[in-house]
Amino acid sequence: MIRIFLRTSIVFLSLCSCTNADLFTAIADMQHMLGSEKDVTSVIDAYIEEEQGRLEQLKRYAEEYVSRNAHADGVGPEFVTNPINAYLLIKRLTSEWRQVEAMMRDNRAEKFIKSITDRRIESKVKFPGEEDLSGAATALLRLQDTYKLDSYDLSNGIILGKKVGHKLTAHDTFEVGRAAYNQKDYYHTLTWMQVALNKLENENPRTIEEEEILEYLAYALYQQGNIRRALAMTKKLAKIAPNHPRAKGNVKWYEDMLEGKEKEGELPPIVNKRIEDDGIVERDAYEALCRGEIPPIDPKEEKKLYCYLKRDRPFLKLAPIKVEILRYEPLVVLFKQIISDYESEMVQELAAPKLKRATVQNAFTGELETASYRISKSAWLKGAEHPVVDRINKRVGDMTNLNQETSEELQVANYGLGGHYDPHFDFARKEEVNAFKKLATGNRIATVLFYMEVPEWGGATVFNQLGTAVFPSKNDALFWYNLYRSGEGDLRTRHAACPVLMGVKWVSNKWIHERGQEFTRPCGLDENMAERFVGDLNPYEYKN
Structure with a gap:
């Protein structure tokens, strides 16, 4: 049995008793916390100033004691035979000493600490734990x-x-x-x-x-x-x-x-191995994609990729949508400049007060819970909350040609320090029988991911098995189908949000469900049938 015990208490700021234990999961909360350091500085300065006054007074008392003691030592034992001297000596060691003692104990730190606490409560600034x-x-x-x-x-x-x-x-x-x-x-x-x-x-x-x-x-x-x-x-x-x-x-x-083994002599070299068993099977591939180490694309396949203007709806005749096809099988596209700066800023403003630690769905219970492999905060916005949200929801229909009646509300996420989401599927697999049960809208047929604010470094969306990495571009939206046309989950869509290295990342998700899509995305004539572009309904062309 291991008998080594280490002290594990962590020293941290305790100026405020009302802490929030997940500030690190959203940069938005960290930004609000910046002003609190200014409060601390001003209060500390005021505390030092007051303490200096108290200490100066104590110093004067000490100098008086030194002077009087020097006089008493010079006189000798006869000093106290003088009744006035005796009275002053007793007074100094009773009432005056009580004053000195009270002054020494009168450290006003609690008052200043309470001042910081009160200011934070009034300003609703959270403090780390x-x-x-x-x-x-x-x-x-x-x-x-x-x-x-x-x-x-x-x-x-x-x-x-x-x-x-x-x-x-x-x-x-x-x-x-x-x-x-x-x-x-x-x-x-x-x-x-x-x-x-x-x-x-x-x-x-x-x-x-x-x-x-x-x-x-x-x-x-x-x-x-x-x-x-x-x-x-x-x-x-x-x-x-x-x-x-x-x-x-x-x-x-x-x-x-080491009993029976060599204990002295030259020490062996330090070998520091990183343990691989951390629950992420494809970790090396995932991290390589995050760094931009993307496998080369077959030139023949690359020639098939193109950009086009989506005009297949009446409104889009006047305002076509720019689409870039990033890959086939499965189809992944990027809608270019699909939202405006104003819309991005408004969504962030609406979501910021509602941000809560992002959750994942327990595969066995179907309940939502926090997890270390998802570091971000999110909020849900209804279309009725603001015209911008309603406009974006309606635009998703034009973008995807999918029925939005059973789509989830717009989920807005702000990533925290090193914010990430490890490899996962957006759809529920067969064994996750309780997933989306309460919604009663079927599985997630497709995902739209809006990039509203992009980090300076990092934060890519990567598809591990496909060897595809999409680095965020502001106001664009990434789209892919999570399910085959047969309704089976497409395991190739396993993806991850890479850690944010520098900067701020805001995204919003629109998860579209399969209920109501019978005519917008019907089953194909062959199980291998796949779209060539968004909204492709051609039932006669499929991959052999």
Whole structure:
């Protein structure tokens, strides 16, 4: 049984007792939080000013005591034989001392802390909690893996070779490593604790004690199979912190493990392997697509792709829609400049006050729940809430030629720190018998994904099995069919939202259901029949 125990409490700001534990899941909430630092600064300045006045008064009392004591020492024991001197001595040690004691205890910090709390309540500014700190650190680890970022570069504020932020202190770096440790991710624990140790060597004053880093670093080395280095680190820990509560016991524990094996001599090299079993089978392919490492397209297939103006409805004769066919089998298209800047801004404005942590559907119960593999916040908008929402809903009908009577409401999402959604299907598979049961509108036949605000880096929509990556372009909309014309789910549509590396990502989804589509998208004459363009109803052409 492992006898190593690490302190796992995380130090975080506690100026406000009313915290919100999922601020990191939406950049919109993070942006609202920016102003709170200004409040903290002004209150701290006021507190320091008041404290300086109190301390100056205490200093004057101290100087008076020194002066009087010097006089008394000069007179000697006869000083108290003078009744006036005796009275003043007793007064100084009673009533005057009570004043000094009260002044020393009169730290007004609580008043100023309450001032910050009250301001936040009035302004409705949310403040981060422990889960936000852990979530922010985990986001850095996710971005590091997906975009192959170096730990040391990240700790120095460098992303993809560009200086984009402040340097992290040894303590900042340590907290990232500890977040990894709390998730039993020893690959990242080892990496970030090593960086923290390197940074500590150049810090003055130090932001963290070396023994804290060494304990985590030793345990991560042990978990990665390097017991001798773990023992060496723990011996160093015991030497610099003789009173450490666990160091000596851990040294013995490691030595017992190495019983009969070589304990001295040259230490083995550090081998830090990333564990592959994280529940995402196609992780490598997914991350490669996120980085833009897209497999080459067959030139013959590429020649078949084209752009066209969609004019197949009366209104579209006057205002045609620009369509770019991105791929066939399955058909994936991009509607270009399908919404305006004003419409995007209005949707974001309507959704912002309603944002809640995005959920996923439990495959067994059909209930909605939050999950670590979906980091964003979302809100649902009804068409009746604003003419813009109603207009977009109606436009989806013109775009897709599908009946909108059974479509879901417009879902708006804002991605958070490293915001992403791991590979998933939009439709319900056969075993998910409770999915969409309450809607009674059948399965999700198609998806429309509007890009309302796009990040500077990252945030692509990728189709893992197809080797297709679509990098967001503002005011465009991505469209694909989730089901074959037979009604069977198309497993090729498994897709993911890549982590947002830099910037803000707002999207909105329109999920169209199969009920009511009997005439807009009827079954084909052959199970292999597939559309050549959006709204293709030709029943005679199909893939052999």
